[in-house]
Amino acid sequence: MASASMWVPRTKVDWFLTVLRVLALTVVTVGLLAFIAQQIDVDNPFARAVNPDATGLTGPQFRGLVISGFAQGAMYGLIALGYSMVYGVLGFINFAHGEVFMVGAMTGMITSNKLDDAGLWEANFIGSLLFIVAVSMLVCTLTAVIMERVAYRPLRKAPRLIPLITSIGISFFIQNTSVVLLGPTSKAYPDMPDWLTAKRTFLEIEGTKIMVICVAAVAMLGLWLLVERTKTGKAMRAVAEDQEIAGLMGVDVNRTIVKVFAVGGAMAGVAGILWGVLFRSVIHYTGFLPGIKAFSSAVVGGIGSLGGSMAGGLFIGLAESTGPLLILEPLGVSGVSQLRDAVAFAMLIGVLLLKPSGLFGERLSAEDRA
Amino acid sequence: MTATVLSPVLRRIPGTWRRVLRLGALGAVGQAFISLSGMPVRLDVREIIVPILSLGYVAVLAVPLVLGILLGRRPEHEEFLENPPSRLDLLLGGTVGGLMGGGGLSILALLLANFDLRDPLINWSPQLLEFLSFGRGTAFGFAIWLVIGGGLGLAGGTLRLASSRTQRVIMTMVLTVVGAAILESLVVDLVEGVSLEALVEWMYAPRGGLTLVGTGVLAVVSGLLSFVGQGRIKNIQEKIQAMEGPRQTRVNLMLIAAVGMVLVIMPLLVGKLTNELLANIGLFVLLALGLNIVVGLAGILDLGYVAFFAVGSYSTAVLTAATSPRIAPEFPWFVALIIVIFIAILVGLFIGAPVIRMRGDYLAIVTLGFGEIIRLLFLSDWLSGWFGGSQGITAIDGVDVFGLLTVDGTNPRRVFYLVLFFCAIAIYISWRLERSRLGRAWMAVREDEPVAEAMGINTVNVKLMAFVVGAVLGSFGGAIFVAKVGSVFPTSFLILVSIIILVVVIFGGMGNIFGVIAGAVVLIGVLGGPKQPGLLVEFSEFKLLIYGALLVWMMLARPEGLIPSARRSRELHQEEFLQDAWLRGQIDTDDNCPDEGSGSPAGGV
Numbered sequence: 025m026a027s028a029s030m031w032v033p034r035t036k037v038d039w040f041l042t043v044l045r046v047l048a049l050t051v052v053t054v055g056l057l058a059f060i061a062q063q064i065d066v067d068n069p070f071a072r073a074v075n076p077d078a079t080g081l082t083g084p085q086f087r088g089l090v091i092s093g094f095a096q097g098a099m100y101g102l103i104a105l106g107y108s109m110v111y112g113v114l115g116f117i118n119f120a121h122g123e124v125f126m127v128g129a130m131t132g133m134i135t136s137n138k139l140d141d142a143g144l145w146e147a148n149f150i151g152s153l154l155f156i157v158a159v160s161m162l163v164c165t166l167t168a169v170i171m172e173r174v175a176y177r178p179l180r181k182a183p184r185l186i187p188l189i190t191s192i193g194i195s196f197f198i199q200n201t202s203v204v205l206l207g208p209t210s211k212a213y214p215d216m217p218d219w220l221t222a223k224r225t226f227l228e229i230e231g232t233k234i235m236v237i238c239v240a241a242v243a244m245l246g247l248w249l250l251v252e253r254t255k256t257g258k259a260m261r262a263v264a265e266d267q268e269i270a271g272l273m274g275v276d277v278n279r280t281i282v283k284v285f286a287v288g289g290a291m292a293g294v295a296g297i298l299w300g301v302l303f304r305s306v307i308h309y310t311g312f313l314p315g316i317k318a319f320s321s322a323v324v325g326g327i328g329s330l331g332g333s334m335a336g337g338l339f340i341g342l343a344e345s346t347g348p349l350l351i352l353e354p355l356g357v358s359g360v361s362q363l364r365d366a367v368a369f370a371m372l373i374g375v376l377l378l379k380p381s382g383l384f385g386e387r388l389s390a391e392d393r394a
Numbered sequence: 395m396t397a398t399v400l401s402p403v404l405r406r407i408p409g410t411w412r413r414v415l416r417l418g419a420l421g422a423v424g425q426a427f428i429s430l431s432g433m434p435v436r437l438d439v440r441e442i443i444v445p446i447l448s449l450g451y452v453a454v455l456a457v458p459l460v461l462g463i464l465l466g467r468r469p470e471h472e473e474f475l476e477n478p479p480s481r482l483d484l485l486l487g488g489t490v491g492g493l494m495g496g497g498g499l500s501i502l503a504l505l506l507a508n509f510d511l512r513d514p515l516i517n518w519s520p521q522l523l524e525f526l527s528f529g530r531g532t533a534f535g536f537a538i539w540l541v542i543g544g545g546l547g548l549a550g551g552t553l554r555l556a557s558s559r560t561q562r563v564i565m566t567m568v569l570t571v572v573g574a575a576i577l578e579s580l581v582v583d584l585v586e587g588v589s590l591e592a593l594v595e596w597m598y599a600p601r602g603g604l605t606l607v608g609t610g611v612l613a614v615v616s617g618l619l620s621f622v623g624q625g626r627i628k629n630i631q632e633k634i635q636a637m638e639g640p641r642q643t644r645v646n647l648m649l650i651a652a653v654g655m656v657l658v659i660m661p662l663l664v665g666k667l668t669n670e671l672l673a674n675i676g677l678f679v680l681l682a683l684g685l686n687i688v689v690g691l692a693g694i695l696d697l698g699y700v701a702f703f704a705v706g707s708y709s710t711a712v713l714t715a716a717t718s719p720r721i722a723p724e725f726p727w728f729v730a731l732i733i734v735i736f737i738a739i740l741v742g743l744f745i746g747a748p749v750i751r752m753r754g755d756y757l758a759i760v761t762l763g764f765g766e767i768i769r770l771l772f773l774s775d776w777l778s779g780w781f782g783g784s785q786g787i788t789a790i791d792g793v794d795v796f797g798l799l800t801v802d803g804t805n806p807r808r809v810f811y812l813v814l815f816f817c818a819i820a821i822y823i824s825w826r827l828e829r830s831r832l833g834r835a836w837m838a839v840r841e842d843e844p845v846a847e848a849m850g851i852n853t854v855n856v857k858l859m860a861f862v863v864g865a866v867l868g869s870f871g872g873a874i875f876v877a878k879v880g881s882v883f884p885t886s887f888l889i890l891v892s893i894i895i896l897v898v899v900i901f902g903g904m905g906n907i908f909g910v911i912a913g914a915v916v917l918i919g920v921l922g923g924p925k926q927p928g929l930l931v932e933f934s935e936f937k938l939l940i941y942g943a944l945l946v947w948m949m950l951a952r953p954e955g956l957i958p959s960a961r962r963s964r965e966l967h968q969e970e971f972l973q974d975a976w977l978r979g980q981i982d983t984d985d986n987c988p989d990e991g992s993g994s995p996a997g998g999v
Contacts, residue, residue, distance in 0.1 A: 037854050040747045117755045134514045175946055185695050186949055188755050189900065192697070193945030196893060200939035204431035207516040312889075316766075319759060357776050366770040369763035376760055377748050 041377065048374055055351030062354060075356035081349060084228060089345045095233040095302060097341020098240035102295035103318035104325070104333035105247060106168070106288030112264040112328035113284050116184050119191035120171060122315015123198035124289050127167050128160040128296020129306040130202060133211050135159050136300070140214035149217050153297075157239075161293035167198075168289025169282055177278070195311075202308040210307035213300045236298045243294045244334055247287065251330060260284055264328065313365055317344065320372035326382030335384065344368045410479050414465055414487040418494025421461045425498035428453055432517035433936055435525050440932045441603025442575040448603075449932065450525065452572075454499065458492035458543040462550020465491040481555055488551025489544050496543015499526055503535035563620045570616035575604050576920060576929055580668055587663030657814060661807045669806035671919065673878060674926040676813030677871055679914040682898045683820040683907065684867025689896065690905035690959070691833060692860035693840025695758040697892050698765025701745060702738060702865040704887035706872020708772060708781055709737045711882045715790040720780045727793040727877060734869050742865030746858045765889055773884040786883035793877045801877060809878045816870050824907050827863065836860055837905075837961065890938070891924050897941045900948055903955025905962040912957055917941075 054074065062071035063081070081089075103125050110118045135156045139145045145152050175194055179187045220231040251257035259280045262270040271277045299314065300306060317340055325336025347367045348360035357363070375382070428434065438450030465487040468479075479487070505511075506523040527535025553561060574581065578598060585594050597608035604612070634645050661669050681703060688696045712718045713730035725733070745764050749757045772781045781787065792802025793812060801808040827833045835856045838846035847853050876882055894917075902913020921937040922928030933940070948955065954963035 035854065037747050037750065037858070040743075044748060117759060119759075137513070175950065178950055182953070185693075185754050185758070186953055188695065188758060189896070190946050190949040192893060192896070193942050193949065196942030197939060197946060198942075200936075200942055201427075201431070204433075204936060204939055205515055205517070316759070316763070323756070360776075362774045363770065363776065366767045366774070369767050369770075372763050373748065373760050376752060376756055380752065380756065 045377060048377070051355070052351055055355045058354035059350050071354060075354055086346075087228065089349065090342065091229050091233050093342035093345035094338060095236040095298075095341070096345065097321075097338035098237050098334075099295045099298045099302070099337070100314060100318045100321045100341050101334040101337025102240050102243060102291045102298070103314060104321040104337050105244075105291045105330060107319050108322040108325070108327050108330065108333040109260070109264075109284050109288050111322065113260065113267075113281060114176070114180070114187070116187040117191065117319065118176075118288075119188060119315070120194035120198060121168075121191075121288065121292060122311035122313075122318065123195045124164050124167050124171075124311070125292040125296050125299070125314060125318075126202065126306070126308065126311030127198065128164045128293040129299045129310055130206065130211075130296075131160045131163045131293070132156045132297040132300045133213055133306050136213055145214050146217065149220070153301075157294055157297050160297050161290040164289040164293030164296065165286045166289075168285040168292070172282060172285040177281075195315075199308050199311070206308075208308065210305050213304040213306070216301065216304070232301055236302055239294065239298060243291060247291060248330060250287065256280070256283055313368075316372070317368045320368060320375070323372065323380075323382055324375050326384040329382075329384055332382060332384040336382070339383075340368060340371060343371055347371075410483065410487065414491050415494075417461055417465060418491040421457050421491065421495030422498025422501070425454060425457050425495055426502045428457070429499060429502055429522060429526065430515055430517050431936065431939070432522075435517070435519070435521050436935060437932050438525060440930070441599065441601070442572065443609050444599040444603040444605055446606075449930075455542070455546060458495040458546040459550045461491040461495045462488035462547035462552075463554060464550075465547070466551035466554030468554075484554065485548060485551045488554070489548040492547015492550065493540060493544040495547065496539040496541075499539040499543070500536040503527055503532055503539065507532040559621075559624060562624065563617050566620035567613040567617045570612055571604065571609055574608075574612055578602060578604075579929060580664075580671075583664040583668040584660070587665070654818075658811075661810050666806055669810050671926075671929070673806050673810040673813050674923055675915055675918045676810060676817050677874060677878070678895065678898060678918045678923055679817050679911050680813065680820050680874070681868060681871040681895050682902070682910045682914050683817070683824050684864045684871065685895050686899050686904065686907070686910045687824060687827065687836075687867070688860050688864035689899055690910070690962070691828060691840065692836040692857055693754075694857060694860060695754060696761045696861070696864065697758045697889070697896070698745070698761035698763070698768075699864065699868060699895055700887050700889065700892040701761075701765040701768040702741065702868030703872045703875070703891065704765075704768055704772065704884075705741045705865075706734055706738055706869025707876045707882045707886070708787075708872075709734045709869070710873040710876045711787040711790050712781070714876070715787050717789050718787055719778070719782050727791075727873070731870075731873050734873055735866055738865045738869035739862050742862040743858065745865075746861030750854055750857050750861070762889060762892070765887075765892055769884050769887045772887070784884060786881055788881040790876055790880050790882070792880070803878050803880050806878075809874070812877070813874055816874060820867050820870070821907060821911075823863070823867070828907070832856065832859060886925070888924070893945075894924050894941060897945050897948075900953075900955055901944060903957040903959060903962070906955070906957055906959035909955050909957035909959065913955070916956075917944075 058071045058074040061068040103121065106121045106124065107118060110116070110121070136145060136152065139152045139155070171194055175190050176187055179190060216232060220235065223230055251260060259270070259275045260283065262273065262275050263277055263280045263284075267277055270280075295314075299310065318337065321336035321340045322333050323336070324339055325332025325334070344364055344367060348357075348363055352360045352363060352367070433453045434450040436450070437453055438448045440449040441447070442449055442452055466484050468484070503523060503526040506518065506526070511518045523532070523535070526539065528538065553564060556564070574597075582594050582598060585591070597604060597612075599605050634642060637645065661672060664672075681699070684702070685696065685699045688694050688699070710727070710730050712721065713723055713725045713733055714727055716722055716724055745761065749760045749764075752760060771777055773784055775783055777783075778785075792800045794800050799808065801812050803809065835846070835851045838849065838851055839853050839856055843853055875886075879886075898913045898917050899910055900913075901917055902911065903909025918926070918928060920928050920930055921933055921940060922930075927934055928937070952958075954967075
């Protein structure tokens with residue numbers, strides 16, 4: 025029913041949706057074309073007609089945007105893995121996963137500041153970084169596992185919206201726990217060493233961003249090996265396919281689900297540290313927007329598929345950093361950088377409107393797709 | 395991980411004791427969490443009973459007491475257990491649980507005295523240590539919490555052993571005293587309104603809190619009333635229920651009329667602050683009724699409900715204010731309201747149409763996205779020429795009622811009457827819709843969409859209608875909000891507002907008008923709204939935390955809410971109903987003893 029009839033309007037709502045789809049595509053196309061035209065020739069009449077004040081982008085500016093997009097996208101991808109795996113196995117959106125990420129960033133902030141006080145941060149940066157990643161992974165894993173045990177396990181059989189509402193409550197709770205325990209102000213990471221923040225001659229990219237991409241790639245590789253090459257991973261895939269049958273085949277379903285949460289939490293922990301490295305400041309609502317964007321990534325990539333989540337993350341990251349300047353600015357929208365988050369949400373809505381099963385197809389068991 | 399190491403050890407401990415240890419440990423952690431959240435110290439200023447008890451101590455004393463009550467409960471399906479716990483076991487369990495809960499504070503006191511973790515934990519302070527040790531040194535603090543914890547656990551356990559009649563009397567007494575303390579400002583205001591100052595002076599201490607005499611009298615009176623009135627209220631209820639159709643309707647109408655009278659007269663007797671509170675409650679009743687139609691009746695989880703509130707506010711502001719940046723038609727409020735309704739319908743359709751076919755959970759996230767997009771648009775420089783960006787629109791006139799009087803924020807009483815008027819409309823709409831063809835279609839869609847579609851319901855149109863009705867009620871809320879506050883800023887429309895309205899609806903009882911109203915009265919009245927203070931002003935720092943915890947707890951323990959809609963609760967507990975029927979049918983066959991796990995309150999929701 026979905027894809028075939030999607031473009032063939034039958035009811036009024038269908039007509040409306042078709043118009044909306046066409047409109048969205050037109051806006052994106054015109055914006056992009058105007059941008060391209062302008063890049064080729066600053067005084068291109070078409071671009072001038074669309075937005076007379078547009079200035080266009082220089083090469084280094086564009087490169088900077090792309091690299092930031094990639095770095096953030098890698099981070100979103102890591103968070104998205106948690107959403108995607110839980111959705112694949114349990115069939116509900118763990119809205120509180122973004123808060124697990126925030127817990128990771130907070131843990132990193134506390135540990136790194138303690139290390140900085142002890143003088144270890146500058147003396148042995150790489151060691152300290154590995155240490156805070158490990159601590160953050162541990163704390164986030166624990167958070168995710170406790171969350172599953174306290175809130176989600178009793179609701180395993182409940183209608184799908186009930187665990188979703190519960191997860192919203194948990195998200196609220198964790199956010200405000202951070203407020204009451206750690207205070208409502210934003211908190212800073214210690215300075216990164218100069219050799220990392222300096223822009224290198226090669227493409228003028230900041231070391232931090234390269235590091236973020238590398239760490240994310242390593243974490244992703246580890247997760248992929250775990251899921252595809254180990255017995256635990258096999259059990260996870262089996263449980264995602266069909267819980268009951270997996271149980272009958274001797275898989276400990278409960279334990280496997282706990283492991284799924286644990287792995288998702290660990291990835292969010294890594295992502296939390298990456299956030300700290302990239303933005304160096306963390307506050308209690310740090311988890312909200314990246315969480316939503318990561319969920320969008322999971323949907324874009326096709327929820328339930330791991331590679332898809334990572335690709336979706338990169339896509340959302342790139343779109344978010346370049347989209348406003350590539351599409352909105354040429355269209356004559358002012359103050360576009362304020363609309364970054366709106367663009368990310370619009371992307372989510374757009375993807376769900378155009379292709380709800382994601383770009384790479386979702387991997388869910390039959391009953392979850394209903 | 396620790397669980398795996400410990401599990402062989404834990405398995406040797408008999409089930410009931412495992413439960414004691416688990417709950418006790420949980421209580422200890424909870425105690426430490428409450429203390430470190432700063433609740434006790436911050437709430438210590440609010441007195442409950444004047445020299446002896448403050449709200450801060452209530453926050454920490456409640457835990458061991460609740461532990462005792464929980465652990466003193468006889469296990470469900472007791473007759474199936476091999477060796478059911480004796481009374482002494484239960485008492486001992488309660489005591490040990492309370493002891494562990496109190497022990498959490500003892501250990502915390504020791505840690506506070508010997509380590510400094512102030513850097514990440516802002517409440518790791520000498521004040522907390524002083525609070526925990528009653529200013530008499532760490533050793534005293536360590537010992538006293540063990541004693542208090544054990545004692546309260548024992549008391550909780552003992553309470554459970556008493557007859558149900560005694561239990562009810564004691565509970566009524568405790569609730570009355572706590573209630574009277576919480577409602578203090580309201581009671582004072584009301585009593586002074588009917589000029590009975592003497593009563594207030596005798597009941598409440600000058601700087602807040604019940605006096606000892608007041609506490610005693612209240613406890614005795616409420617205890618007596620509950621002792622005498624036992625069963626009477628239930629009898630009356632049953633009598634009303636047993637009445638025939640027309641007579642029952644008449645009683646119901648009389649009840650509604652009585653409540654209406656109270657609501658009309660009460661604002662006249664109370665002061666500005668109380669009226670402000672009433673107006674806030676009314677505003678949230680209105681919003682919650684709107685969301686109730688979407689979430690409760692049609693079963694669409696709309697997390698971006700604030701969008702409609704925002705649209706209602708901004709369009710009213712643009713249409714009525716002289717200060718509106720781009721167009722300022724300066725319509726009278728009521729004229730603007732008609733246009734606002736049309737705008738709300740359009741926005742409802744616009745947001746509803748794309749999302750209506752999505753899976754329920756995707757829909758939730760997408761509506762959340764819409765809610766944020768709308769706020770970000772109002773905030774953006776791009777549209778600041780229209781809506782003032784982060785500066786918002788200020789100096790908006792109030793509601794001009796036929797040139798007779800103006801309703802605005804300076805006179806909360808009038809605002810309350812305005813809110814009451816719209817609440818009455820909303821209640822009437824909800825009530826009529828629930829019993830209409832459309833309402834039944836909504837419920838059918840909520841219960842089983844494919845089946846509803848197969849029965850010939852146009853699910854898309856029906857769900858869109860829910861969106862639209864919700865949007866219109868939400869925009870009413872927005873219009874009143876503007877008249878009340880006199881300004882709009884994007885920061886008033888955070889996602890937070892959606893979530894709080896959702897908590898109100900869920901807490902009260904999805905799909906039940908009375909439930910939703912009760913939810914708004916209790917939550918907004920006591921804890922307060924996103925920016926509006928409630929009766930427990932001291933709680934404002936913690937209210938979001940409590941809202942979050944409440945949402946989780948409700949979902950786990952009572953997803954149908956405080957006052958459930960009968961149909962909704964049948965849906966949620968379908969499995970249990972089936973199981974009960976099954977148990978009743980074949981309880982005497984040997985091999986279907988329910989295991990002990992099925993006794994947990996959250997089982998099989």
